[in-house]
Amino acid sequence: MDEISFGTDGWRATLDTFTAPRVRMVGQAVATHLEEEGLAGPVGVCYDARESSPGFAEELARVLCANGFDVVMPERDRPTPLLSWNIVERELAGGLMLTASHNPPEYNGVKFIPSDGAPALPEITGSIEANLAEPEPLPEEEWGSVRRVDFVTPHADQALDLVGEDVDLTVAYDAIHGSGRGVTDSLLKRAGVDVIRLRCEDDPTFGGVSPEPTEENLAELIERVTEGEAELGVANDGDADRIAVVTPERGLLNTNLLYAALYDYLLETDSGAAVRTVSTTFLVDRIAEAHGERAIEVPVGFKWVADAMVAEDALMGGEESGGFSIRGHVPEKDGVLTALLAAAAHDEDPLDDRVDRLLAEHGEIHQGRVSVDCPDEEKARTLDALSESIPEAVAGERVEDVNTADGFKLLLESGAWLLVRPSGTEPKLRVYAEAEEEGRVEALLDAGSELVREVR
Known part of the structure; x- marks a missing residue:
């Protein structure tokens, strides 16, 4: 027990x-x-x-x-x-x-x-x-x-009613031998998509890899899209509640940018707030503000996203790990539904073009994450120690505010941020950073990791 x-x-x-x-x-x-x-x-x-x-x-x-x-x-x-x-x-x-x-x-x-x-x-x-x-x-x-x-059928019927049909695309779908096989690809097919299936056979060993849609695990999918065989690529994790998307220009699309693009697409025909976790990009906030909407920040974990989506009647909720849901659906992350949503958005306007416009309008964003080893029994003590030693500046930039909704999120004067929070699944502390320059992200991650080591 x-x-x-x-x-x-x-x-x-x-x-x-x-x-x-x-x-x-x-x-x-x-x-x-x-x-x-x-x-x-x-x-x-x-x-x-x-x-x-x-x-x-x-x-x-x-x-x-x-x-x-x-x-x-x-x-x-x-x-x-x-x-x-x-x-x-x-x-x-x-x-x-x-x-x-x-x-x-x-x-x-x-x-x-x-x-x-x-x-x-x-x-x-x-x-x-x-x-x-x-x-x-x-x-x-x-x-x-x-x-x-x-x-399968009741879920697919609702997804098609919610997102729409007549999607004229060629999409490569990689199930990584997970439970999305025969489900996500079938839904796309019902919507009119020409589907190229990868790793959709039953294999309980997942082909010898973890069923995680990372860049390392999606080499063939990325090649199929970037070489022009497919217009879009989609992959699910093992139980298909999360999604990864591949575009012709960017390859594996950063999930923060995917969230921004899908929320922007939904706002073309609807209205409502966006719910995001503390580790998810501020770009979503900027898009919401430009449409007279707001972004709601919650701790990491889709249970908190779902709770806020229901309470606020939000249009979309998501997290940087690739879990998303939308109004009218169940408040649970759904990589099957999101695959159809991504295809519909790309069919109307290529995701690369939409992301380019969003970054030009709202500013570049870059984000990174590293992990620092920390036994589970040491996490609380380490975070308590960190709370007593929050610096006035990080990597040469003044700390303007501190958000303690989930760990410690240091909000910097440039709009960049640094987050330290405990992993819920591993003996580690996660360090996240977001800034407008990629080099700045690396500097913030180094500074955040050093902060953790100093109090360990």
């Missing part, structure tokens, strides 16, 4: 720790939580493409059924955002997703998604952790049943 901890996005661990008995305890905790909340079910259970995921999903389904809940499952591995949408569409009590997202095959994970389809907030995950226990089955005649259903 001590090994189970719901962090930024559920509980993840290597398979020597992520075991069937512990997964069953999570299932029992969710059943108890739902009973305490007066939610009678049914409950969705979904899973990613890892070899271990179907078995763990069946363990969860059995525990939920033994507690009297009916269970709804897809016919095969499916993306996390499809579970979120089906929870809302089918009026489920909630759902459990078996996934370790972008982590390598030797990991797995599980997260609970409440009935609104949004990421669970701390009070919910805290309740689940408090209820961890061995399964307590009801008499067999009171057990629920399992039903396999189509998770």
Whole structure:
């Protein structure tokens, strides 16, 4: 039980720790939580493409059924955002997703998604952790049943209604053998896109790489687009809740610039605020201000983005790690929907051209991130020490303000910023910086890393 901890996005661990008995305890905790909340079910259970995921999903389904809940499952591995949408569409009590997202095959994970389809907030995950226990089955005649259903079509229908069809493009799609295969590419195809499929075969080892859409992992996709075989490239991570986009001129498009471009595209026909995390670019703020809108800053973690999107009826929410959602959809990051949105935006006006215009109008932005090793048990002490030694200047520039919503964000007089915050998944502190010159970003990252080392 001590090994189970719901962090930024559920509980993840290597398979020597992520075991069937512990997964069953999570299932029992969710059943108890739902009973305490007066939610009678049914409950969705979904899973990613890892070899271990179907078995763990069946363990969860059995525990939920033994507690009297009916269970709804897809016919095969499916993306996390499809579970979120089906929870809302089918009026489920909630759902459990078996996934370790972008982590390598030797990991797995599980997260609970409440009935609104949004990421669970701390009070919910805290309740689940408090209820961890061995399964307590009801008499067999009171057990629920399992039903396999189509998770893909309801989600695709809504995505097409929300974003539109008749997208006249050739798009290369790289699933990295994850759960987006047969889902993101099929949605694009339904919208009229000519799709070139890469790594869309079933392979629970992800071809020997982590299913993370980084530049290193997307070499073929980038080549297909920059050499002219496709007009746009799209990739998802392992459970397809995040996205990477490749353009002809820029190659792998910085996700901050992608957010800016998509928000700008949406503002052509709609209005509303943008929600972004503390580590996401101020360029979004400048675009919002130019349209008479505002940007809302929240801590890192899509649960905070989702919470603010609902509270503020925001047009778009996102984070620099490639997770986005829009008004009218579930408040959960969705790399499948965003793939269609990116294709529609590019079809109307090439993303490279739109980004060029935005940077010319609002100023250049460059951003970087580095990590500094810091054991989990040392993070709080290190941040406390840092709070007592905030400098008056960083890399020769005066600190004008300090934002403590998530770690420490030092706002500098030029509009640049430096952020130090704890990783929610690794024994590290993250150091981020943004400035108008790339060389300035490097100087700020060096200064931020040195600040952390001085108090360690």
